[in-house]
Amino acid sequence: MMPASIRYAVASGAILASLTAEATAQSANVTRAADTKHGATIAAQGTAGGAPGCAQCHAFNGASDGSGAFPRIAGQSAYYLSKQLRDFRSGQRDNAVMTPIAKAMTAEDIDDVAAYYAGLHSPVLPLAKPDTALIKQGEQLASVGDEGRGLQACNNCHGPGGAGEAPAIPYLAGQYAPYIAMELRMWQRGFRKSSPNGMAFVSKQLTDSDISAVAAYYQQVLGAGELAAQ
Ligand code: HEC
Ligand code: HEC
Numbered sequence: 001m002m003p004a005s006i007r008y009a010v011a012s013g014a015i016l017a018s019l020t021a022e023a024t025a026q027s028a029n030v031t032r033a034a035d036t037k038h039g040a041t042i043a044a045q046g047t048a049g050g051a052p053g054c055a056q057c058h059a060f061n062g063a064s065d066g067s068g069a070f071p072r073i074a075g076q077s078a079y080y081l082s083k084q085l086r087d088f089r090s091g092q093r094d095n096a097v098m099t100p101i102a103k104a105m106t107a108e109d110i111d112d113v114a115a116y117y118a119g120l121h122s123p124v125l126p127l128a129k130p131d132t133a134l135i136k137q138g139e140q141l142a143s144v145g146d147e148g149r150g151l152q153a154c155n156n157c158h159g160p161g162g163a164g165e166a167p168a169i170p171y172l173a174g175q176y177a178p179y180i181a182m183e184l185r186m187w188q189r190g191f192r193k194s195s196p197n198g199m200a201f202v203s204k205q206l207t208d209s210d211i212s213a214v215a216a217y218y219q220q221v222l223g224a225g226e227l228a229a230q
Contacts, residue, residue, distance in 0.1 A: 047109045049106065078167075082110050126224035138213035177219040
């Protein structure tokens with residue numbers, strides 16, 4: 001009979017071999033190198049499947065415009081950006097503008113354009129500053145939370161100053177206030193179903209005044225001309 005140590009070695013060798021085969025199969029699926037040149041073409045001209053050029057709303061440099069209707073996407077991680085596009089496709093995230101656009105993209109289009117925008121470090125646009133009392137209230141929630149209400153600090157997950165924790169957690173520093181406020185309401189109303197125990201839970205604890213305050217705070221964390229982290 002085979003000694004126990006050899007039987008163990010044979011068995012664990014088989015397990016290792018099957019894990020290696022699985023990992024290789026997975027990486028064959030996910031590690032096609034993203035083509036950022038193709039990503040730039042999509043940003044400018046759209047996709048073969050009919051998605052419009054992203055630059056129309058997000059600008060070629062990913063800073064979008066100062067209206068705050070469109071998120072800044074420059075320098076978010078490629079993982080985060082492609083996850084959002086997949087979420088729009090699957091209905092995990094629902095938006096009248098982005099859902100049909102994401103549906104007109106292939107998996108390769110998504111990876112390529114996500115890699116393109118992730119690689120950009122575009123300066124923050126100059127914007128009017130909201131009042132200091134609102135910013136102070138927002139800073140308190142962002143960095144300390146509100147223990148009395150069991151509300152944890154946003155920066156526990158979003159990193160110091162809202163700089164983001166790549167790859168899964170986006171930066172909020174320098175993001176547009178109207179967009180931040182809109183997303184918190186999307187979670188409150190169930191149009192964004194990702195992060196059920198994180199963002200859905202947190203958003204439902206926020207009052208309208210909390211939302212205006214954190215949104216105002218994060219928009220001005222970086223000064224005009226600074227680059228968002230990541
Ligand atoms: C007509 C305007 C428009 C065009 C064109 C457009 N977008 Fe958007 N995009 C939006 C709006 C509006 C939102 C916010 C949607 C929401 O609140 O759910 C958004 C959100 C996003 C987000 C989520 C960002 C985040 O921080 O979660 C990504 C990623 C994105 N767009 C990528 C793209 C890409 C890639 C293209 C080009 C293929 C594109 N968009 C074209 C308007 C547009
Ligand atoms: C428990 C961790 C956690 C906490 C606490 C948290 N967040 Fe988040 N947040 C996340 C994750 C994870 C995502 C990405 C969700 C996804 O993939 O769609 C996110 C995404 C967001 C987005 C979307 C950004 C974009 O570009 O679309 C906003 C806005 C946001 N958080 C605001 C806040 C605010 C404001 C607070 C505090 C009141 C907060 N978050 C607290 C984990 C957290």
